[in-house]
Amino acid sequence: MFQPDLLKGRSILITGGGTGLGRAMAMRLAELGANIFLVARREAPLEAVAAEIRSQGRHAAWATADVRDFEAVERAVERGWSEFGSLDSLVNNAAGNFLARTERLSPHAFAAVLGIVLQGSFHCTLALGRRWIDADHPGRVLNILTTYASSGSPYVVPSASAKAGVLAMTRSLAVEWARYRIRLNAIAPGPFPTEGAWSRLVPSAEAEQAWLAQHPMRRFGRHEELADLAAFLLSDHAEYINGECVTIDGGLSACGSGGFSHLVGAPAEFWEALERERRRS
Numbered sequence: 001m002f003q004p005d006l007l008k009g010r011s012i013l014i015t016g017g018g019t020g021l022g023r024a025m026a027m028r029l030a031e032l033g034a035n036i037f038l039v040a041r042r043e044a045p046l047e048a049v050a051a052e053i054r055s056q057g058r059h060a061a062w063a064t065a066d067v068r069d070f071e072a073v074e075r076a077v078e079r080g081w082s083e084f085g086s087l088d089s090l091v092n093n094a095a096g097n098f099l100a101r102t103e104r105l106s107p108h109a110f111a112a113v114l115g116i117v118l119q120g121s122f123h124c125t126l127a128l129g130r131r132w133i134d135a136d137h138p139g140r141v142l143n144i145l146t147t148y149a150s151s152g153s154p155y156v157v158p159s160a161s162a163k164a165g166v167l168a169m170t171r172s173l174a175v176e177w178a179r180y181r182i183r184l185n186a187i188a189p190g191p192f193p194t195e196g197a198w199s200r201l202v203p204s205a206e207a208e209q210a211w212l213a214q215h216p217m218r219r220f221g222r223h224e225e226l227a228d229l230a231a232f233l234l235s236d237h238a239e240y241i242n243g244e245c246v247t248i249d250g251g252l253s254a255c256g257s258g259g260f261s262h263l264v265g266a267p268a269e270f271w272e273a274l275e276r277e278r279r280r281s
């Protein structure tokens with residue numbers, strides 16, 4: 001399915017592309033032929049990922065920008081557009097998050113996360129969307145969300161609120177901009193270990209083990225699994241997929257919604273006793 005020229009001739013802007021899942025997507029999309037334009041706050045990781053992509057014979061360039069700053073986003077998009085002649089896809093991956101009791105949060109903490117996730121995604125989408133519409137150029141936007149964008153989650157209320165907003169934006173603009181040949185989709189990942197997420201969201205080895213123990217597949221996601229899904233959704237094979245959010249979590253969120261999921265860990269004796277009881281009655 002993933003032919004080496006799947007994304008040949010395509011130019012993709014990825015925010016937060018210097019580290020974690022952004023980096024994994026950048027590497028994979030480049031491997032499949034795309035030119036990659038990386039945007040993030042810190043120069044060093046961007047430079048390193050771009051060099052790695054170039055060393056594999058692909059094209060990459062970068063610009064630093066804080067996605068909260070619309071002017072900076074405009075400058076970065078301008079640079080990417082002139083670097084590759086145009087940009088045809090955007091991956092809104094940059095995020096901000098931390099674990100905290102909500103009653104202890106300052107308004108500034110809430111605004112920091114909303115600014116990066118919700119406003120940042122809007123800024124990048126607006127900057128590219130306007131260019132695509134003016135140039136009559138097709139576009140694709142892929143928003144990286146989280147499974148709790150639709151369910152909500154305690155202790156990450158700013159992130160849950162912001163990601164829910166991005167989900168609403170995905171569906172709204174999918175309808176509004178379909179006539180301009182711009183499609184928007186989202187991915188809702190479950191836990192995928194990265195240094196950035198783990199340092200903020202997994203406070204201890206015990207917490208990690210407890211999380212794994214409740215996972216139906218008893219494992220976290222692999223970066224290449226998410227990167228391949230992103231490649232598919234950005235590719236022409238997904239041309240008729242628009243306004244969709246694809247969950248990739250190994251069944252973890254489905255597990256939470258089943259009333260009897262807690263029985264997954266029950267020993268065989270539990271089921272045998274149940275069956276004996278049924279035969280007796």
Ligand code: COA
Nearest residue numbers: 095096097098099100105106107108109110112113196197
């Ligand atoms: N718990 C509660 N509040 C926190 C916090 C935490 N763990 N971390 C930061 N804050 C608060 C700060 O105290 C500050 O509020 P205050 O001014 O009222 O004290 C506010 O959030 C902004 O923090 P600051 O560090 O000034 O903002 P920043 O713009 O430099 O950083 C963050 C933004 C907080 C989201 C930071 O974690 C970040 O840059 N994250 C990017 C990477 C990331 O989170 N990736 C997510 C992987 S899942």
